[in-house]
Amino acid sequence: MRTVPQLRRVVHPSYAPSRFRSVYLPLLLYANPYPETFMSLDHVRIVLIEPQHPGNIGAAARAMKTMSLSQLVLVRPREFPSFEAERRAAGADDILNSAQVVDDVGDAIGDCRLVVGCSARNRGVLHELFDARQCAAQLLGETASGDPAAVMFGTERTGLENHDLDRCNYQVVIPANEKFSSLNLASAVQLVCYELFMAADGPALELPKRVAEYPGREKDMEHFFNHLVRALDSREFLEGEMREVGIMKIRRLFGRARPSEGELKLLHSLSRLIHKDGQ
Numbered sequence: 001m002r003t004v005p006q007l008r009r010v011v012h013p014s015y016a017p018s019r020f021r022s023v024y025l026p027l028l029l030y031a032n033p034y035p036e037t038f039m040s041l042d043h044v045r046i047v048l049i050e051p052q053h054p055g056n057i058g059a060a061a062r063a064m065k066t067m068s069l070s071q072l073v074l075v076r077p078r079e080f081p082s083f084e085a086e087r088r089a090a091g092a093d094d095i096l097n098s099a100q101v102v103d104d105v106g107d108a109i110g111d112c113r114l115v116v117g118c119s120a121r122n123r124g125v126l127h128e129l130f131d132a133r134q135c136a137a138q139l140l141g142e143t144a145s146g147d148p149a150a151v152m153f154g155t156e157r158t159g160l161e162n163h164d165l166d167r168c169n170y171q172v173v174i175p176a177n178e179k180f181s182s183l184n185l186a187s188a189v190q191l192v193c194y195e196l197f198m199a200a201d202g203p204a205l206e207l208p209k210r211v212a213e214y215p216g217r218e219k220d221m222e223h224f225f226n227h228l229v230r231a232l233d234s235r236e237f238l239e240g241e242m243r244e245v246g247i248m249k250i251r252r253l254f255g256r257a258r259p260s261e262g263e264l265k266l267l268h269s270l271s272r273l274i275h276k277d278g279q
Contacts, residue, residue, distance in 0.1 A: 041200055043143035045071040045150040046189060047108045049164060052156050054079045058088030059186030060153075061095035067193035068200070072099040073108040073150075088186075105152075105164055110219030113258075114142045114149040117168035118188055119160045120181050127171035128256060135172040136195035147214065151192055156185050166251045167218060169258060213260035224264050225251055227271045234276035 046064055051057050057080060061072060072095050074080055080101060089096055102108050109115050116135055117127070130138065135151070143149050152168065154160035165171065174183060174191055183191075216224075229247060232238050238246050259267060 040143075041067075041069050041140075041196055042071070043146060043148045044069060044139050044196060045073055045108075045112070045148055046193070047073045047075065047105075047150050047152045048077070048185070048189075049075045049105060049108075049152060049160065050077070050155040051080075051185065052078045053185075054082030054085040055088040056156060056185045057082070057099075058085035058090075058092070058096065059184075060189040061085070061089045061092040061099070063186055063190035063193050065092040065095050067190075067197035069193050069196065070095060070098070071148075072096075074099055074101045075105055075108050076103060077101060105167060106219060106222060109150045109152070109167065110217065110222070112148050112150045112218050113215045114139065114147075114170075115152065115168045115218055116150070116170045116172050117152045117154075117160050117165045118172045118174070118192060119154065119165060120173055120176070120183070121159060127165070127168065127252060130170050130172045132172055132174055132192050132195040133199070135170070135192065136199040138170070139196065140199050145214075153185060153188060162248065166248055166255070167222065169215075169255050213262055215258035216261045216264045220261065220264055221254065221259075224259075224267055224271070225254070227268055228274075231271040231275040235274065 046060065046069060048057065048060060051060075051074065054077070057074065057077060064070065064072060079085075080099075081096070085096060086093060100108070116130070116139065139149050139151070151172070152160060152164060154164065172192065174188060176183060228250065229238070254267075
């Protein structure tokens with residue numbers, strides 16, 4: 001067990017009445033007391049889908065920088081760049097300046113093998129659910145090899161849409177007051193980033209064990225899904241009111257299975273056999 005560093009007294013002259021000016025500030029003094037054991041967070045990507053308020057983009061950037069994350073991707077932001085985003089970033093301008101802006105979710109996560117969606121809403125077809133701590137452990141374990149992974153957050157008003165969550169392998173839920181469970185977007189980013197930071201600063205994680213190959217990348221999974229749906233449509237397998245639900249179940253079935261690149265090639269061959277015209 002590691003020994004926690006002793007906190008030293010700090011005299012802080014400017015904030016609060018005189019009787020409170022001598023305070024202990026462990027977060028400021030010991031933001032990262034164990035740099036030699038810190039795992040890299042460089043391969044973990046924060047993706048914000050259609051953020052409506054530029055201030056939330058800035059606040060999310062600030063949350064990321066305080067927890068040593070640097071990769072921010074914005075999908076169809078309503079307003080960016082923005083003075084309000086810079087103001088709320090409060091010094092995290094480098095995160096904003098390096099942020100990628102894309103038009104499609106696929107461009108944000110296509111090269112990832114692991115994608116986690118943050119959503120508090122109950123869904124008809126459930127993903128495997130993680131809390132933020134379990135999510136952090138999984139992300140760090142799988143990015144240790146250098147492959148990128150992503151955590152996706154939806155728009156402020158409605159959160160992640162079903163079609164975006166369908167592209168995720170897991171869903172992360174942040175426990176909250178059942179009577180008032182709506183977290184601000186930047187607050188949700190802060191909580192997930194905090195757990196990532198703590199996991200990175202903790203004991204060495206046991207890496208996920210793969211028998212032969214890594215899971216396929218998201219863009220390859222999406223290509224397979226589209227192929228399979230075309231094949232099933234050619235046989236009129238997916239029709240009527242339940243078509244969308246059927247597609248969702250198929251997506252989440254293979255999303256949980258996370259087939260490897262070799263297995264995806266096999267699944268493409270099976271889809272061609274299913275297709276009425278052998279395509």
